[in-house]
Amino acid sequence: MFDTSKIGQSFAPFTYEVQRNKINELTAAIGDKNPVYHSREAAQAEGFTDVPISPTTPTMFSFWGNRQRGASMADLGINVARILHGEEEYEYLAPIYPGDTLTGTTTLIDGKTRQGSGGHSMDILTMETRYVNQHNQAVLNTRTTVVVRE
Amino acid sequence: MATPTATRSYEDVNVGDALPTLTKDPVTHLQLVRYAGASGDFNPLHTDPKIGEMIGTGGIIAHGMLIMGFVGELLSDYVGPQAIRKFGVRFKGMTHLGDVITCSGTITEKYEADGEARIAGTVQAADQNGDIKVTGTFVATLPRRHV
Numbered sequence: 001m002f003d004t005s006k007i008g009q010s011f012a013p014f015t016y017e018v019q020r021n022k023i024n025e026l027t028a029a030i031g032d033k034n035p036v037y038h039s040r041e042a043a044q045a046e047g048f049t050d051v052p053i054s055p056t057t058p059t060m061f062s063f064w065g066n067r068q069r070g071a072s073m074a075d076l077g078i079n080v081a082r083i084l085h086g087e088e089e090y091e092y093l094a095p096i097y098p099g100d101t102l103t104g105t106t107t108l109i110d111g112k113t114r115q116g117s118g119g120h121s122m123d124i125l126t127m128e129t130r131y132v133n134q135h136n137q138a139v140l141n142t143r144t145t146v147v148v149r150e
Numbered sequence: 151m152a153t154p155t156a157t158r159s160y161e162d163v164n165v166g167d168a169l170p171t172l173t174k175d176p177v178t179h180l181q182l183v184r185y186a187g188a189s190g191d192f193n194p195l196h197t198d199p200k201i202g203e204m205i206g207t208g209g210i211i212a213h214g215m216l217i218m219g220f221v222g223e224l225l226s227d228y229v230g231p232q233a234i235r236k237f238g239v240r241f242k243g244m245t246h247l248g249d250v251i252t253c254s255g256t257i258t259e260k261y262e263a264d265g266e267a268r269i270a271g272t273v274q275a276a277d278q279n280g281d282i283k284v285t286g287t288f289v290a291t292l293p294r295r296h297v
Contacts, residue, residue, distance in 0.1 A: 022188070025184075025187070025188040026185075026188040026189060026219070027219075028184070028188070029181060029184040029185040029187075029188040029189075029216070029219075030185070030216060030219035030220065030222075030223060031174060031175060031181070031220075031223075032219070032222075032223040032226070034223070034226065034227065034231070036231060037231070048231075048232070052231040052232050053231070054219070054222060054223075054226060054231060055218075055219070055221075055222030055223075055225055055226055055231075055234055055237055056215060056218050056219040056222045059189050059190075059191070059215045060188070060189055060190055062190075063189055063190030063191050064190040084241075085214045085215070085241050086240065086241060087238065087239065087240045087241065088214070088215065088218055088238065088239055088241075089236070089237070089238030089239075090234075090236065090237050090238065091235070091236050092232075092234055092235055092236070092237075095232055143238070
């Protein structure tokens with residue numbers, strides 16, 4: 001069971017430098033062949049400054065950028081080995097391009113413990129990460145809800 | 151935000167319209183290994199068959215975020231990469247190797263906000279048996295037709 005007094009707690013900010021090759025790599029793994037994700041020239045031909053981020057590129061910001069991701073969850077009293085991904089939500093506030101340096105700050109915004117049918121309890125936790133770019137402009141908010149089975 | 155690749159205008163779409171469906175190639179083990187490396191999510195239940203057997207998931211299962219990525223492709227094909235304002239999903243079921251995922255969506259609202267013409271809608275991804283993997287919602291902007 002997680003520590004409810006931690007709701008509202010924020011963790012140390014982390015940074016992530018957006019890279020063209022990582023956008024290429026992620027969209028290639030997804031099988032998204034849109035040329036704007038794979039070539040700067042193709043992106044510029046479509047009117048973009050550079051390769052744009054794909055809708056789920058922000059997952060990399062967290063997994064690669066937030067080196068304390070696991071430790072932060074452990075600090076909340078979460079058993080990281082028993083996490084299921086419940087929900088994921090993105091709010092895109094401004095364009096993000098290769099070369100941008102993003103700073104993300106994660107806050108535990110909601111959490112509850114529920115009794116499951118088999119007598120096991122489960123924690124449902126929602127973490128919000130707010131990202132600003134190198135100009136301190138808000139560019140992205142993400143919300144991740146995880147289910148932790150005890 | 152500019153929307154350089156928009157191929158359709160706000161006036162072209164109506165509430166109730168279906169987005170063109172997207173059917174992906176069968177999910178492969180190699181794809182999950184590539185997705186793990188790309189995304190940085192190295193949870194072994196997505197890449198190591200032995201872990202899958204141990205925890206009773208019936209072999210390795212796909213990253214939920216890969217399936218959200220499929221739905222993202224559906225949306226970005228429809229409105230363009232920088233036209234999406236909000237995109238959220240709920241993960242409903244596990245995806246196994248060989249599953250063929252089809253993504254679909256419907257426009258549920260047209261409205262103006264923040265000086266933009268916007269659409270909102272629902273999306274989902276399901277496998278070859280119709281089992282739902284993710285459901286979600288989105289908000290996007292479309293350019294107005296110039297007259």
